[in-house]
Amino acid sequence: MIDTHIHLLPAVDDGANDLEISRQMAKRAVDEGISQMIVTPHFVNNIDYQTNARQQFELLSQVLEEENISLKIRLGNEIHLSEENVEAIFSGVANTMAGSDYVLIELPTYHFYEFHEAFLYNLLEKGYKIILAHIERYRIFEDRPEKLGQFIEAGMFAQVTAKYLIERKTRKKGIDWIKTGWVHIVATDAHDIKYRPPQMKKAYEIIEGRFGECAAIRLFKENPRAVIENRPIDSVMVSQKRWRLF
Numbered sequence: 001m002i003d004t005h006i007h008l009l010p011a012v013d014d015g016a017n018d019l020e021i022s023r024q025m026a027k028r029a030v031d032e033g034i035s036q037m038i039v040t041p042h043f044v045n046n047i048d049y050q051t052n053a054r055q056q057f058e059l060l061s062q063v064l065e066e067e068n069i070s071l072k073i074r075l076g077n078e079i080h081l082s083e084e085n086v087e088a089i090f091s092g093v094a095n096t097m098a099g100s101d102y103v104l105i106e107l108p109t110y111h112f113y114e115f116h117e118a119f120l121y122n123l124l125e126k127g128y129k130i131i132l133a134h135i136e137r138y139r140i141f142e143d144r145p146e147k148l149g150q151f152i153e154a155g156m157f158a159q160v161t162a163k164y165l166i167e168r169k170t171r172k173k174g175i176d177w178i179k180t181g182w183v184h185i186v187a188t189d190a191h192d193i194k195y196r197p198p199q200m201k202k203a204y205e206i207i208e209g210r211f212g213e214c215a216a217i218r219l220f221k222e223n224p225r226a227v228i229e230n231r232p233i234d235s236v237m238v239s240q241k242r243w244r245l246f
Contacts, residue, residue: 001200002036002224003029004097005078005104005133005159005187008198009056012049013042015191022060025190026071029198034188036072038228040104043077043094045084050093053077074098074228078133080106086119090126100230102129104159112140120156130156131227134189135182136164136174148182157184157223157233162203163196175210178219181237185227186219211238 006029007015008022016022029037039060041053057075064071076097079085088094089103096103103123108116123130132151135141135158141148152158160183165174177183186207190198200220208216215236223233 001032001034001204001220002038002228003034003188003190003198003200004038004076004131004185004224004227005040005161005189006037006198007041007078007189007191008037008039008073009041009053009060012053012056013044015041017192019060019063021193023063023067023069024193025198026060026064026069028193029188029190029200030069030071032199032201033204034198034200035070036074036224036228038074038076038098038104038224040076040078040097042106043079043085043088045088045093047093050095076104078104078106081108081116081119083115083119086123089123089128096128097131098228100129100227101127102131102157102227102230104131104133106133107138107140109137110139112138120151121154124155129233131185132156132158134159134161134164135177136160136170148177149180152182158182159185159187161189162186162200163188165203165206166199171206178207178211178215178236179238181235183219184233184235185223187224211236 010016010019010022077095079094160174164170188198204220218236226233
């Protein structure tokens with residue numbers, strides 16, 4: 001599997017506190033069946049911060065290789081949606097996903113306004129491919145679920161957190177989104193080893209059991225690989241009786 005949203009870099013953001021935690025998270029990820037990642041530290045529009053993130057990325061890549069941890073990592077950012085950060089994407093200061101045209105965008109949790117929507121469409125017009133991070137968190141999609149559908153129709157893509165599918169109290173909504181065709185990628189959004197660890201295996205098994213192997217492969221493997229290779233992401237449309245891919 002390929003994880004496209006994780007805070008693995010040591011001492012960069014609210015993810016891994018140090019290199020040892022990063023190492024433990026990497027080993028846990030491998031145990032979960034993850035072979036590749038795009039690491040996505042929160043974007044901060046500061047040269048020193050971005051330089052440190054890249055240095056920590058190089059350090060962690062070296063450690064993984066030296067210790068024979070079978071995990072390939074690439075660099076990205078989780079970018080909170082704001083005018084300043086959109087400009088940072090345009091100027092190349094913010095990292096796209098593994099150097100592709102894809103950008104991982106975090107929406108405001110509670111207050112989403114027309115100007116936020118305008119930022120998204122501006123990114124699309126400039127040729128960027130938007131992946132909406134952890135769609136389960138936003139009030140806008142809770143209050144107006146049709147808005148997520150509108151964004152998908154406009155050409156955006158949606159990521160759901162694996163833990164959201166694993167936990168029984170939230171699983172149904174995630175399953176319903178997948179049935180509707182509004183989910184393209186499942187990722188961990190892991191931050192540590194104890195409270196928000198990298199976990200994918202159980203979520204994969206749940207989706208495979210519910211919708212079949214091909215649907216699970218697309219959500220956990222093929223679409224994440226398409227991001228890395230800068231290829232089109234495919235939709236997963238399923239029904240109660242059968243799945244179909246197109």
